[in-house]
Amino acid sequence: MSTAHEVMARDNSKHSWSADPYADALRAGRGPLFLRRSDGWLLPLDVERWCARADAVDQQVLGRCEGAVLDVGCGPGRLVTELAAQGRTALGIDVSEAAVAHTLDLGGPALRRSVFEPLPGEGRWNTALLLDDNLGIGGDPRALLRRLTQLVLPGGLLIAETVPADVDERADVRIVRGPAPRGATEATFRWARLGTPALLRYARPLGWRTVDQWSAGGRCFVSLRSRSTDSTAEPPNSTAVISSQRARKPSADRPVADS
Structure with a gap:
């Protein structure tokens, strides 16, 4: 069975999401943009929605979040920016320099980092988000879910967006x-x-145990809770995390901040 580190070693998506045409689309705030399989099948990427403000469906999701929130694959940052505007502790992570720069420009806390790399507050996040097709990260759902058990505290919450069909595929x-x-x-x-x-x-x-399943605006969501233990974990050091992300802009060869 693959480990998270094995997925990180073989996954080359960090370069792909950081390069054109994805970066160009985020800077422009619009598509068209697609994921294309080798057989020619195209998955449209909803760049306009990602670059807009959090909508009513997003707000429903954010209302379910508990405590400090880690937005995995935050993209241009509409969710983590909204959380920050509400005065909530949050951090967005993304492998795209353009996405992190966009998030920082909006005033949201963000770090240029893969979910499989070391992150601030590991094991102490109350909620993790995997929205906007981000269940696909790394192409290995088991490894991604296993990694998230390391990031949230015992009994922590995961809110994931799923495909509105019975689909299970890798490509x-x-x-x-x-x-x-x-x-x-x-x-x-x-x-x-x-x-x-x-x-x-x-x-x-x-x-992970199921907390809830729901649909809204043509999108499907699941909330899951991680296995609890008898230990009580402290919340992440939100002040240190957020202030460090706003200290400087990202560059191509270094993360926004080091943990």
Whole structure:
């Protein structure tokens, strides 16, 4: 069975999400942008919604969050920015320099880091978010869910967005602006798509239990709670985390802040 570190070692998506055309789309605030499989199948990426303010469906999700929130794959930062505006402790992480820069410009706390790399407050986050197709990160749902058990405190909450169908698939994809011509040279990376039944199949053996399932605005969500222990973990040092993220802009060769 793969470990999170093995996934990190073989996953080359960090470069792909940091490069054009994804970075260009975030800077422009619009698509079209797609994930393209080798067979030509295209998954539209909702760049306009990602770059807009948190909508009513997002607000419902944020209202379910508990305590300090880690937004995994925060993109251009609409969720973590809204949490910060509400005075809540939050941190967004993303591998894209453009996404982190956009989040910081909006006033949201963000760190350029993969979820599989060392992170601030490990084991002390109350809630983790995996929205906007981010269950696909790394192309290995078991490894991603296992990693999240290391990031949230015992009994912590995970809120994930799932595909609105019974889907469980892995594929090599590339980011494209449209139907890619033959001989396209964009780097491919592993990605996953999960419906709610598949997510629950992977989550239960890892100690996650279902709290709720719901749909809103054509989107599907699941909240899960991690296995509890008798130990009581302190909340993350939110002041140190947030202030360090706002200290400087990201660069191509270093994270926004070091933990």
